Amino acid sequence: MTTTDTGSLRQTTRALLEAGHQSEAFALWSGADFSDDDLGWLSEQTGELMRSTDLTLAGEFAHLLASIRRGSRWFPVQSADGATRPVNRFITIHKLRHDIEQFTYLLESGILGGEFGAVVQAYADTADRLLEAGVDPDQHVPFDEQAEAAIGDVFNRIVTLQPAPRLPRALSASWNGREVTERYLASRAGLVVVDDFLSPAALDAVRRFCLGSTVWFGNRYANGRLGAFFHDGFNCPLLLQVAEELRGTLPQVLGPYPLRQLWGFKNKDYLPGDTTTHADFAAVNVNFWITPSEANLDESSGGLIVYGVDAPPDWNFHMYNGRQDLIKPFLAQRKAEAVRIPYRANRAIIFNSDLFHATAEVRFRPGYENRRVNITMLYGERADDVHHPSLSRQATPNQLPYRPAWRSNALARRRAGR
Structure with missing residues (x-):
């Protein structure tokens, strides 16, 4: 493809997606001899549109990118070959x-x-072959010729995306944005819990999207955890609507920041506690849970542990996001206090993304529909946080919303029978 052709492909793609002609854009790429640089352009456009808060168009670019990189014969957007x-x-x-x-x-x-x-059956045969070879379930092994022949056309590819269109309202009317804002700002460390987060219709649609969409490609994590990411198909109009409504409902908390990342994580029935301690790059983290509460075998656990210590400002992403050998001694040195928020379906935790946090021990019922699913939306950059500019400090118990103070008013009213 010549430079002129590349420019034409990109210009036409932008025009088609801006006009809402998604299928025409897909057809354009299906017949084009595009390059890896062109795919990089799609990714760059997605990021720029997220920063400009045009999430609808960002979603269209991300969807096209995922279809090209992860498509299959059941979900095709193919190159000319x-x-x-x-x-x-x-x-x-x-x-x-x-x-x-x-x-x-x-x-x-x-x-x-x-x-x-x-x-x-081909998947089961592949798993049996690896087990017979002595492979541990957590062990990463190359995608060899036998796997390619057996499951190469389907493994880590999009087979189906379940529809999750926009609704008249995505967030539940049971909680008040002004009240949540006041509680977040009153917590000097930055942490608030919201129950009944999504409307019933939105919760049901998001659940169906997560259950039915074959986008759980991230398998580099221990203990069987799987990730799904915005640029790889974890992308639907309803989730973007949630992100937009949140900024509008919490303008003092999220309004200054664009949505920078969106992902989901799915667990098997057991996850050891406090094995995922990390901080994130964002200013504010919104984490919510969608698997029914009945799946949880321990109602006192299964949720989130949030420490009252921020990631040091001189630590890079790799250090504060994954280096357990650095994070655990640092938290011990700081005598880090923690708040433990138990799992409840449709519960959201909105918190300062710089705070170290981890998934609590997970003990859920076996079975596919019982797998614990959390969805995370990251807003802004850590350096731009206007509410918590002082990094790496110990929050005292008076600064953290410790139990029962973190409980949402909606939950308190429900338990009081009001």
């Missing part, structure tokens, strides 16, 4: 087991056709 762009892949047995459960769920729901019975 008839193949989607290859992605780096490795296998874990945990990931294979999740996909077996998801494909079985989709088969039983009538979303996928009978041909996927053979796909499930």
